[in-house]
Amino acid sequence: MDKKRLSHHISRQFNVELEDLRTKVLAMGGFVEQQIENAIKALAENDIEIAENVITQDYQVNALEVAIDEECLQVLARRQPAASDLRLVVAVIKTITDLERIGDQAERVGRMAIHLSEVERPKSQYSELKHLGDQVREMLRGALDAFARMDAEAALDVARQDLTVDREYEGIMRQMITHMMEDPRNVKRTLDVMWSARALERIGDHARNICEYVIYFVKGKDVRHTSLEQMEDEIRK
Amino acid sequence: MDKKRLSHHISRQFNVELEDLRTKVLAMGGFVEQQIENAIKALAENDIEIAENVITQDYQVNALEVAIDEECLQVLARRQPAASDLRLVVAVIKTITDLERIGDQAERVGRMAIHLSEVERPKSQYSELKHLGDQVREMLRGALDAFARMDAEAALDVARQDLTVDREYEGIMRQMITHMMEDPRNVKRTLDVMWSARALERIGDHARNICEYVIYFVKGKDVRHTSLEQMEDEIRK
Numbered sequence: 001m002d003k004k005r006l007s008h009h010i011s012r013q014f015n016v017e018l019e020d021l022r023t024k025v026l027a028m029g030g031f032v033e034q035q036i037e038n039a040i041k042a043l044a045e046n047d048i049e050i051a052e053n054v055i056t057q058d059y060q061v062n063a064l065e066v067a068i069d070e071e072c073l074q075v076l077a078r079r080q081p082a083a084s085d086l087r088l089v090v091a092v093i094k095t096i097t098d099l100e101r102i103g104d105q106a107e108r109v110g111r112m113a114i115h116l117s118e119v120e121r122p123k124s125q126y127s128e129l130k131h132l133g134d135q136v137r138e139m140l141r142g143a144l145d146a147f148a149r150m151d152a153e154a155a156l157d158v159a160r161q162d163l164t165v166d167r168e169y170e171g172i173m174r175q176m177i178t179h180m181m182e183d184p185r186n187v188k189r190t191l192d193v194m195w196s197a198r199a200l201e202r203i204g205d206h207a208r209n210i211c212e213y214v215i216y217f218v219k220g221k222d223v224r225h226t227s228l229e230q231m232e233d234e235i236r237k
Numbered sequence: 238m239d240k241k242r243l244s245h246h247i248s249r250q251f252n253v254e255l256e257d258l259r260t261k262v263l264a265m266g267g268f269v270e271q272q273i274e275n276a277i278k279a280l281a282e283n284d285i286e287i288a289e290n291v292i293t294q295d296y297q298v299n300a301l302e303v304a305i306d307e308e309c310l311q312v313l314a315r316r317q318p319a320a321s322d323l324r325l326v327v328a329v330i331k332t333i334t335d336l337e338r339i340g341d342q343a344e345r346v347g348r349m350a351i352h353l354s355e356v357e358r359p360k361s362q363y364s365e366l367k368h369l370g371d372q373v374r375e376m377l378r379g380a381l382d383a384f385a386r387m388d389a390e391a392a393l394d395v396a397r398q399d400l401t402v403d404r405e406y407e408g409i410m411r412q413m414i415t416h417m418m419e420d421p422r423n424v425k426r427t428l429d430v431m432w433s434a435r436a437l438e439r440i441g442d443h444a445r446n447i448c449e450y451v452i453y454f455v456k457g458k459d460v461r462h463t464s465l466e467q468m469e470d471e472i473r474k
Contacts, residue, residue, distance in 0.1 A: 062462035069459065073327060080317035090310060090330070097334065177424060184418045191414065191431075222306065225299035 014079050021071060021092050022148075028064040028096060029144040032103050033137060035061065036203060039109035040133035043126050043196065048117050054110035061103030065096045087220060091213040095147065098206040102140065105199040105206075109133070112196040119189050128172050129193065132200045135165050139207040146211060152218040152235045155211035160228055165204035172197045251316050258308060258329050259385075262336075265301040266381040269336050269343065270374060272298065273440060276346035277370035280363050280433065285354050291347035298340030302333045324457060328450040332384065335443040339377065342436040342443075346370070349433040356426050365409050366430065369437045372402050376444040383448060389455040389472045392448035397465055402441035409434045 035054055042051035072093050075081065081089055116126070142158035145151075176190045176197075215223050215231060223231045272291055279288035309330050312318065318326055353363070379395035382388075413427045413434075452460050452468060460468045 059462070066459050066461060073323065076313065076327075077319050077323055082314050086310065086314055090313075093327070093330065094334070097331070177428065180417065180424045181421045184421050187414060187417045222303050224303060225296070 011079075014081075014085075017075055017079065018085065018088060021068065021075065021089070024064070024068050024071070025092055025095055025099075026144060026148055028061070028068065028099050029140070029147070031064065032061055032099050032106065033140055033144070035103055035106040036109075036133065036137045036140065039106045039113065040130055040137070042110055042113035043116065043133070044130040046113075046117050046121060046125075048114055051110040051113040051117070055107050055114075058103055058107040061100055065100040068096050069093060084217070084220075087217045091147075091217045094213050095210050098209045102203050102206045105203050108199040109196050112192045112199070115192045116189065122189075126193065126196075128175070129196050129200065132165065132168050132172065132197060135161070135168065136200050136203040136207065139165065139204050140210075143207040143210040143214070146214045150214060150218055152215045155214040155218075156228070156231055156235055159208045159211040159231065162204050162208045163228075165201060169197055169201040169204075248316075251318075251322075254312055254316065255322065255325060258305065258312065258326070261301070261305050261308070262329055262332055263381060263385055265298070265305065265333060265336050266377070266384070268301065269298055269340050270377050270381070272340055272343035273346075273370065273374045273377065276343045276350065277367055277374070279347055279350035280353065280370070281367040283350075283354050283358060283362075285351055288347040288350040288354070292344050292351075295340055295344040298337055302337040305333050306330060321454070321457075324454045328384075328454045331450050332447050335446045339440050339443045342440050345436040346433050349429045349436070352429045353426065353433075359426075363430065363433075365412070366433050366437065369402065369405050369409065369434060372398070372405065373437050373440040373444065376402065376441050377447075380444040380447040380451070383451045387451060387455055389452045392451035392455075393465070393468055393472055396445045396448040396468060399441050399445045400465075402438060406434055406438040406441075 035057065038050050039054045041047060042054060072089050075089055076086075079085070139158055139161050142154065142161070146155035146158055173194060176194050179186050180190050209224070212222075212224050212231075215221070215235065219234055219237070221234050223234055226234075272294065275287050276291045278284060279291060309326050312326055313323075316322070376395055376398050379391065379398070383392035383395055410431060413431050416423050417427050446461070449459075449461050449468075452458070452472060456471055456474075458471050460471055463471075
């Protein structure tokens with residue numbers, strides 16, 4: 001958050017607390033991003049050890065969510081923030097819920113990587129999943145950058161990328177359905193690819209949610225459940 | 238919420254506001270429950286009109302989420318609640334996020350009902366989905382009852398049901414995989430059944446989340462990401 005925004009606080013300690021919350025969200029986001037990166041690596045490089053690490057480390061994401069949530073509650077109770085400070089705390093509470101669910105999806109991809117390590121690998125080496133995974137990781141990074149700078153324009157740009165992710169996801173799904181119909185022996189492997197694609201696509205949705213909280217913080221306007229055009233109008237106002 | 242709990246408020250108006258929040262959450266929950274019921278009905282009875290209604294009405298669920306969220310913010314800003322009042326408001330903020338996502342899953346089931354209306358129906362008339370759907374609707378109703386009475390024991394009972402739902406979901410998935418392998422012409426229809434089952438299973442997870450917020454409100458203890466045994470220990474303490 002902009003230092004100037006913070007400077008109006010009479011209590012220096014309150015500034016420190018808000019800044020601390022922000023830092024912790026970004027640290028949690030960085031950890032989750034790493035989890036996605038590792039899950040995709042496990043899938044693309046057939047590395048079971050990395051996959052297992054992703055799975056066992058998910059509890060850390062959960063612990064971060066609980067700890068930050070608790071800190072938000074304490075700030076609310078002790079500081080009784082108003083206006084943009086209150087919006088910041090609420091945006092944090094919502095953002096960490098999405099980060100935690102992104103963590104769950106990364107864990108799911110890790111599990112699929114283990115399933116897929118047990119069957120023959122296709123020539124593609126799951127490059128389509130790697131590509132989709134890289135895209136949603138990029139989205140999450142963009143969402144966290146927008147959060148770090150509380151930049152509504154940047155948030156809108158990231159939210160727009162979700163359309164590309166959705167299109168790519170639909171393409172993978174169509175391709176997988178064809179695979180299955182061609183050869184029923186492919187069914188189990190193909191379903192695992194589909195579940196992975198679905199998990200990655202969900203990560204894109206959660207990243208978009210985070211962008212919406214950024215816009216909500218900056219503009220004081222709830223843009224969830226609106227179209228990209230409506231979001232754009234809100235920001236340009 | 239227990240009337241006695243509320244009675245400590247000096248401001249009668251504050252009581253009215255908290256009571257109003259609670260009522261609105263229950264109304265939103267009731268609407269979402271109806272959406273699930275209709276989505277399952279559309280699927281089981283091959284009724285496209287009902288399915289379309291579920292889809293077009295989802296915007297109402299979204300609107301309720303945004304409105305209640307806004308009201309929570311106003312209560313936080315104006316009343317600066319502490320202790321159990323603060324926990325109530327935070328529990329409301331979290332509960333409506335899950336209710337909104339349950340609404341999305343009901344919409345998804347509605348879409349699948351439309352897809353499935355275009356292909357031949359199996360003898361079962363999708364009774365396995367109807368059964369799973371009835372179970373998760375029961376879970377949601379139980380979670381809302383526990384929320385209405387802020388009853389941690391009842392919440393724990395409902396959270397326990399998620400195990401049965403998960404087992405039933407796994408059973409459907411295994412059965413569908415067998416179907417697909419037996420006859421590749423079944424692939425598309427079977428995938429739609431799988432997506433529906435998945436959506437219903439997710440509803441169970443969201444209902445369990447709501448139970449966790451109830452326990453959090455009553456016990457002041459965050460029981461997310463803990464086992465049922467740990468939840469039980471917390472409640473019995």
